[in-house]
Amino acid sequence: MATSPSAWSVVTPMLLFSCFCLLVGDMLFGYDTGSFGGILANPGFVRQFGVYHSLTDKYAIDSLHTSLLSSLAFIGKFVGCLVAGPAIEWFGHRAVFFGLSAVSFAGIIIEITAAGTDAGSGRFAQFIVGRIIVYISVGLVEVDVTTYQSEIVPAPFRGLVVVSLQLFLNAGSVIATGVNKAFSTRTDGLGWKAVTGIQFIFPVLIIFFTLFIPSSPRWLLSKDRDHEAITALRRIRPKDDGSDDKCAAEIQAIKEALQEQVHKAPWLDLVRGANLRRTALVIVYYFFQQTTGQAFVSTYQITFYKTNGYSDQAFTYPVINSCLSFLSVIPGMYLVDKLGRRYSLMITYFFQAFWIYLLAGLGGMNHKSATAKNTIVAAFMLYAFSYNMGGASIPYLLGSEIPNAAVREKTQALGTSWNVVWAFVTNFVIPYMINNIHFGVGWVFGSISVLAFIFTFLFLPETKGRALEEIDAIFAVPFNPFRPAEIHYTDAERRIGQLEGEKAAAVTSVSENIDNFTHQGQKDDF
Structure with missing residues (x-):
């Protein structure tokens, strides 16, 4: 289904800003991934954290320590991902954006201060701890950004916006490649510290941008803050939507569609x-x-x-x-x-x-x-x-x-x-x-x-x-790839889809039967 001209009418500068500015968090992940290989090969880093070999008259980092540096960071990302869900449910996306920025700051500082003053004097264990902490923030980013985007973006653009995280991740990797090349010949500690320290830019930007974005209206609704949800939705919808009270209608439709499912489970x-x-x-x-x-x-x-x-x-x-x-x-x-x-x-x-x-x-x-x-x-x-x-x-x-x-x-x-x-x-x-x-x-x-x-x-x-609430109806019936599914939408779910800019009439692969859905859909889901 192509995006109709009417769908584009719901796109506003604040919506675009809220969707894309926080993707600098994914640039942090891309930059760290892309820069780390260069840091391991940086002469200054090897001299501070490596072991001197008299036969070659060179410092080197052995395979065990290289493996530890590469693999233990996954512990941090795992923790960040797992903690992100409950943290967002309790405190909201904006609070988690601030929190992950603080975690990122702490990790980067620990990494940089792991440097010693002489050759071979770097504190290896401290550097690993710093990487683990940085990767906690990376895990938080992956969950926080994608769920925030999916909840504020109208259905016709949700795919474009969420998939764009890969664009920013790759952009971070490309930036890291250039930075690594610029400092690849430094034999003192300044080279790898500069490559690592540039990461400070990303949490600073996240904090700055988060000051201006609204909370997710759906999250506010889950906390029974209906009026704030309408206010937040008005900030990212066209002004005529607010004046016509379409935002209030959309929030009410979401609440009707979710019913007892509006709160977190x-x-x-x-x-x-x-x-x-x-x-x-x-x-x-x-x-x-x-x-x-x-x-x-x-x-x-x-x-x-x-x-x-x-x-x-x-x-x-x-x-x-x-x-x-x-x-x-x-x-x-x-x-x-x-x-x-x-x-x-x-x-x-x-x-x-x-x-x-x-x-x-x-x-x-x-x-x-x-x-x-x-x-x-x-x-x-x-x-x-x-x-x-x-x-x-x-x-x-x-x-x-x-x-x-x-x-x-x-x-x-x-x-x-x-x-x-x-x-x-x-x-x-x-x-x-x-x-x-x-x-x-x-x-x-x-x-x-x-x-x-x-x-x-x-x-x-x-x-x-499809609006997020319409997807509930899609999964309320079995899927068969060989014939169109008979999907029954409630009136509230259909209204949400229309209010988000996509006309239900454009969908020809489903048959709608509003009268029978309400009880059956809830029975299938829970």
Whole structure:
């Protein structure tokens, strides 16, 4: 369903500001991820935190300490993701934005002050603690930003806005690449401290921007602060909406649609009724995000370049790859609302499988021609392009829009925590898999991509253009990919969809029966 001209009429400068300014939090994650490899290789960092080897007359950081620096940060992200859900429910998105900024400040300070005064005098354990704390803020960001966006953005634009987090994440990574290059030759401590200290910019911006954004109207409604919810909605809707009292009508419709579900529910409700299917979908797609080959491609490409005659381009090609990844998010932002979540994911998984199977096939050849090698280089880049078009970002969108309002934050928190677990597992096992079967790893991850394609076709209903409360009706009935579902919307749910700018008449794949839904939908959900 294309976005209609009437839908664009609800977009205001304050809505755009509220949606995009806080994505600097995702830039923090992208910057930290992109800069850390450069910090590990920075001569000044190695001199302060490494061990002197008399045979080589050089300082070096051994593989154990490198592994600890890389892996233990996941503990912080896991904690941040898991804590984010209850924290948002209790204190609201704005309070959590302020809180995660303070956590980020603390972590960065601990990292920088871990430096010693002489060679080999850096406090390694302190630096790890700092990274763990920084990653707590990263985990909080992932849940807070996506759930906030999904609750304030009108349905026709929700996909574009939430998926844009991947654009900002990649932008942070590209910035980190340039900063690393600028300080890569510094042999004193200033180089790595500067790269680390630049991260202060992101929490400062988050605090500044949060001062001006409204609270989520749906969160205010969950706290029985109806008048404040209307006021907050008026700040992000066109002025004529406020004067015509459409915002009050929308809040009332949301309250009617949610009924007893307007308040937050306990963790156990994630697996009750229709919520079980929704929770399972969120968890599965976060699993696919980490296990369809992206870690293999990012890990193995530099090794391939160095051992197959591309040594001079071993660090240039990954930069090109990062730029392509950044650009590929832009068409993905459009397609997710144009084609929908299902088709965008199916296209993504198809091409991910194609490129990674090509890598496995050509990479397994004993004698590779120049054409084969060049094709492998292209496949590395095209895989990253395909992955960033949808497989990387749509799971965040599904995690923020599929769950019922009563458990939205908790479901996203559980999903992102699960995502961290699989990120750790894949990053831990891939070096061993590469050492044993080399490009054969592609057959494993390509097959998971095929599985993801089939799973999406069979089990994921389409949610594009639907208000969050309308999605409750979609999950109140079984999904069958071979015939349109008979979805019964309440009058309140349909009014919300219309007030958010999308006309219900534009949807031709469903049949509406308002009279029968109210009791049946609640029975199915709880």
